[in-house]
Amino acid sequence: MALNWRLTLPTPASHPDFPLWRLGYTPEEVYDIFFPQDFNFICDPTRPSVCGRFGRTEDRLWRFEFVVKDGEDGNVMATQEEASKIIFPYLTHKGSRYQ
């Protein structure tokens, strides 16, 4: 399964509750932390995945691919609801990372 995202930058004005503003991060820095420049192979034995930026940096395009397992329906796994369950854990950082 492959998906392409176009991302927009959150800002202190648009997302006042976003915790990293309090630690002094800028929108660009937050973007770089969540969507790093390097290609990333996520070698999770239960669900190998790969993600990375593509296209021009300023377009903020990002691609995520993950394995559809035997017995799963690729078209179901490609829905926003199912794909979000797999991807969003990687876009959720523990607060301890920033202490």
Added chain:
Amino acid sequence: MWPSDCIEWIRSRPFSFSARSCNKWSLNRTILCGDAAHVFPPFGGQGIASGFRDAISLSWRLKLATDPQNTVIDHEALLQAWYVERKQQLERSLASTVENGNFCNEPSRLKASIRNWYFWIVQLVPSWKHELQLGGRREGMTKYDWEPGLPFLPQFGGGKSFPQVFSAPIDGLAPPIPEFTDDAIFAPHKTTVLQLVALLNSVDDIPTARVELESLSFSADKSVMLDLSEATLIVHNTATLPTSIFSPSQKASASSAESIIRVLDAAEYTAAGLTPAALATRFPRPEPLFYDPDRIRRDLGWDKKYVLVRWDRFVFASCKDVDELREAVAAIDGCF
């Protein structure tokens, strides 16, 4: 968590992949090239690279096939040799891709854990880490194994990839935007399928090389194949030469298509990136990690002086002197 309202879903779709290659990539007036001829799983980043390699190795053959003066050429054999060579490299790219895919997609937790520890340990030793980073490239650049009909001379080291290194004009500074030896060898004004490259130790070797090259004679029908006036002289071990020291006899005449360049070492390459002119270009200039200015001679052999390179950057023949070069030139007709 990254705010979900900062995400626009452009595309989300299942796909499948496989590794396949057609048995014939050309028949009569039809040619299959790139993804039309072969498909890759995505783990090696080899799909697009293979397409480019197919295209450049096809380009000079199409030039030969459509040359109105060349009425004897066997088109089927010409194109078959093309895909026989390409399939050799494809098999190696595929092996490397499957290796990567197996690393990424290991389904056993125990084996995945062993893999992670193995890679962690390997990376503690810098030379091991470099080996790991090279991956499929640790065996060196692609080399075609000779089979009957392939257009290169195995007895003269043909079939190897011709490496490229950073270069500068013989009598000028390193350019603000990096240039490679290939940029001179295959410059836009060069036309022939085979390009002659002379590998020289110093500027003092230039006059001798010129005399030796002029002593070779060609029949006119080789004009699409080889033109010695397009030769490239590459001088190793030379720092910037002030123009005043560089004697007129060592310079190319204005009318000649000849190029004379010098090889840059890592220090000069790096220094050239710090000049105001280079900084103004904002051209990305990666650090020259593991850069070897002697790469061409290391790969081809330190005793090689004259190299005939095909337009697709594979060596037709590398020769230690002008006599060997004469033999190689004489063998061109039988190879294409």
